[in-house]
Amino acid sequence: TLLTFLLAPAKQHRTEKLLVLSLTKTPLSYWLKAVSPTQKMNLFQSITSALDNTLASDPTAVIFGEDVAFGGVFRCTVGLRDKYGKDRVFNTPLCEQGIVGFGIGAAVAGATAIAEIQFADYIYPAFDQIVNEAAKYRYRSGNLFDCGSLTIRAPWGCVGHGSLYHSQSPEAFFAHCPGIKVVIPRSPVQAKGLLLSCIADKNPCIFFEPKILYRAAVEQVPEEPYIIPLSQAEILQEGSDVTLVAWGTQIHVMKEVAAMAQEKLGVSCEVIDLQTILPWDTETICKSVVKTGRLLISHEAPITGGFAAEISSTVQEECFLNLEAPISRVCGYDTPFPHIFEPFYIPDKWKCFEAIKKMINY
Amino acid sequence: MCFSQTPEKKRWQQRWFCRYCRQRRRRAAPEGQRLTEGRICAVQGLCWASLGKMLTNISNVLRACAQRNGAAAVVSARTYADFTNEATFEIKKCDTFKLDEGPATQVVMTRDEGLQYYRTMQTMRRMELKADQLYKQKIIRGFCHLYDGQEACAVGIEAAINLSDHLITAYRAHGYTYTRGGTVKKIMAELTGRRGGIAKGKGGSMHMYCKHFYGGNGIVGAQVPLGAGVALACKYQGNSELCVCLYGDGAANQGQIFETYNMAALWKLPVIFICENNGYGMGTSVERAAASTDYFKRGEFIPGVRVDGMDVLCVREASRFAADYCRSGKGPILMELQTYRYHGHSMSDPGVSYRTREEIQEVRSKSDPISMLKDRMLSNNMASVEELKEIDVEVRKEIEDAAQFATTDPEPPLEDLCNHIFHNNPPLEVRGTNPWSKLKSVS
Numbered sequence: 189t190l191l192t193f194l195l196a197p198a199k200q201h202r203t204e205k206l207l208v209l210s211l212t213k214t215p216l217s218y219w220l221k222a223v224s225p226t227q228k229m230n231l232f233q234s235i236t237s238a239l240d241n242t243l244a245s246d247p248t249a250v251i252f253g254e255d256v257a258f259g260g261v262f263r264c265t266v267g268l269r270d271k272y273g274k275d276r277v278f279n280t281p282l283c284e285q286g287i288v289g290f291g292i293g294a295a296v297a298g299a300t301a302i303a304e305i306q307f308a309d310y311i312y313p314a315f316d317q318i319v320n321e322a323a324k325y326r327y328r329s330g331n332l333f334d335c336g337s338l339t340i341r342a343p344w345g346c347v348g349h350g351s352l353y354h355s356q357s358p359e360a361f362f363a364h365c366p367g368i369k370v371v372i373p374r375s376p377v378q379a380k381g382l383l384l385s386c387i388a389d390k391n392p393c394i395f396f397e398p399k400i401l402y403r404a405a406v407e408q409v410p411e412e413p414y415i416i417p418l419s420q421a422e423i424l425q426e427g428s429d430v431t432l433v434a435w436g437t438q439i440h441v442m443k444e445v446a447a448m449a450q451e452k453l454g455v456s457c458e459v460i461d462l463q464t465i466l467p468w469d470t471e472t473i474c475k476s477v478v479k480t481g482r483l484l485i486s487h488e489a490p491i492t493g494g495f496a497a498e499i500s501s502t503v504q505e506e507c508f509l510n511l512e513a514p515i516s517r518v519c520g521y522d523t524p525f526p527h528i529f530e531p532f533y534i535p536d537k538w539k540c541f542e543a544i545k546k547m548i549n550y
Numbered sequence: 551m552c553f554s555q556t557p558e559k560k561r562w563q564q565r566w567f568c569r570y571c572r573q574r575r576r577r578a579a580p581e582g583q584r585l586t587e588g589r590i591c592a593v594q595g596l597c598w599a600s601l602g603k604m605l606t607n608i609s610n611v612l613r614a615c616a617q618r619n620g621a622a623a624v625v626s627a628r629t630y631a632d633f634t635n636e637a638t639f640e641i642k643k644c645d646t647f648k649l650d651e652g653p654a655t656q657v658v659m660t661r662d663e664g665l666q667y668y669r670t671m672q673t674m675r676r677m678e679l680k681a682d683q684l685y686k687q688k689i690i691r692g693f694c695h696l697y698d699g700q701e702a703c704a705v706g707i708e709a710a711i712n713l714s715d716h717l718i719t720a721y722r723a724h725g726y727t728y729t730r731g732g733t734v735k736k737i738m739a740e741l742t743g744r745r746g747g748i749a750k751g752k753g754g755s756m757h758m759y760c761k762h763f764y765g766g767n768g769i770v771g772a773q774v775p776l777g778a779g780v781a782l783a784c785k786y787q788g789n790s791e792l793c794v795c796l797y798g799d800g801a802a803n804q805g806q807i808f809e810t811y812n813m814a815a816l817w818k819l820p821v822i823f824i825c826e827n828n829g830y831g832m833g834t835s836v837e838r839a840a841a842s843t844d845y846f847k848r849g850e851f852i853p854g855v856r857v858d859g860m861d862v863l864c865v866r867e868a869s870r871f872a873a874d875y876c877r878s879g880k881g882p883i884l885m886e887l888q889t890y891r892y893h894g895h896s897m898s899d900p901g902v903s904y905r906t907r908e909e910i911q912e913v914r915s916k917s918d919p920i921s922m923l924k925d926r927m928l929s930n931n932m933a934s935v936e937e938l939k940e941i942d943v944e945v946r947k948e949i950e951d952a953a954q955f956a957t958t959d960p961e962p963p964l965e966d967l968c969n970h971i972f973h974n975n976p977p978l979e980v981r982g983t984n985p986w987s988k989l990k991s992v993s
Contacts, residue, residue: 255833258903281803281839282770282831310769313805349691351754353768491981521968521989522980527692527754528743529967 224412232402234376234409235264238383241413243272251277253304288314295338305342309356322392323367336390344396351527357489363466369393370465374439376407381416398437421469427458430482435462445540474506481512482547491519513550516543636660637930641864647847647854653871661932671701674725676949685897690741694755697725699892702919704729706865718764718777719796721756730763738956751962771804778810781821792820792876800831818881822872825886832895833904846886859887860917
């Protein structure tokens, strides 16, 4: 009850209790976030916490992937094997196609399967399984079978020194495939909530975790489980002149760009985190563009066929007469992710700022 | 050979090079205590061992002079005519699968071959250790997978095939780049991402290429079907070349490997599949990753040989056997080289979270490929300690020069960012990070 909760002793120095705003009875409630004790965690610790919550509440949950047993190469699964046993957290051999195929089978049979692909760059051997099997299972069986309890997690995005095969952002490849959901968080609090939503969601989900934020992003994350609804974009900062849309690491760049634009150009920017790439929240983006009239979309993946193209196309269909300037996309070059040229390749804040200037002066 | 000047810093504090054996010696005695090493006043700059050698040489010279009435001084007491030119060695018998006979167990190695293997392995070892050092200094960035401990594999394979044959491997490729003809300078410049690099600085550690060496592949297992394709080209062109296709124990569980076995056996392609089994697929030991750790039997319908990968002669003999098998048109053959890597999977992996330091030390002391070759040559009087030390010194200098080049060479020009995406005759326009910037791609 409320009283016992307030009287319960606070945990040792690393946690703090938030004010009690409301109490609900369902354990996976969003509001519980406001009442439960929080702990300072970085991104990989928040992922571990989410997986811990899942394994505790769902007896059918299993986690598997390459090297997850000792904790994973990014320490996302540290301690879980010792806590829950080696039949629930286990290593697979080096076979991505096998991992995802196996995950689909486990999900169809009823287990909550959480597969880890070691880097998003290695997901391509499993592309066939994801696109041809996982995405189409419910459709082709007329809702008789589904692999909804499958979640695939993969580290994603540039990391400063990753070069060709440790820096890719393949969300655009999967956006072209109806039947799966693609989710990308921007921070530890979002990551835990979105991952728990993906696991609870009755559709196969791919959860990309920005690897550069694993240690760099630190926040006070609630220890209790909570969900953040999928397919809802979040407006981080209200504005009236330009809408900036991004996801993952790029949101932090956008926030800086918004500050720069406010300071140097007097331009008020509305920053939106898309969060779910597929199916994406068209309403929030379009409403924002109707208000501001200008849109800038930014991602690290190459510009041709990147997800910014889809957003751009839909927005011009819906909001054509409201646009004051052409929709601007600031993305990576159309080259393989370079080794030594990475600082020139990525869409950094200066390129975005330049694009805003051109849009304002159109 | 001259008696040296006093080293610059205070005698009891510094590390210095002995002028004779050119090895680093340290005066270990702290301030106040008596020095016991190299403290002979008249003979500064020499360590005890070198002093002994020098006195022996002097006495030999005097004896020789006394016998020959003042002939020129002899620097070394031993001439090269003293060494045996070739010797026969007994090597471990290889396990075979679906083969009536295996590689030979009695092998002959000549002095020149031995010195060449020693020099190559030592160069590879020093190069990898230098890369380790540069990585820790953040001059090399990104991912760096080091090959030390496995040198015998690269050297043994190269000794058995010709430069006109083809080779493809995975990301632990620095050693193979060297044996296939790359220079240490170019390899190190590629690691640091400079324009003097073997792939012009655009590939990095995992993507090194040279003639008849197809890399350097980052995605695990992806190089094996490529190797079969190269072998098909060799067969089609009828030039009796073959393709050596390497992969690791982790990759052996990839589906595409088995697809390739099937194609190679069906079409009798001249490909040697080699599984470099170093016991660990990144952090997972072979027992925990594979239902069957007999990687040489995994081909099922392809004959296999299991070879001790720490012994360069064993690898050479088995590779010769495999090359003859392929060239005679019998089809593919599978080799498993049992080897070990001292470093972790890559520079971000300490290498001790899934194995003990004692294990690494044990392998280093008992089966190090360079030590084994050195012992063999010394005990059969095929080389002298000084000669091998001279090779060490030369190798060290080569590596130092290469590291210097790799650190000071300029980076590739910015235009290279978009070059060589496609093959296009008029330069192609590449869209940039915003609609107003377009770059040119020249190829």
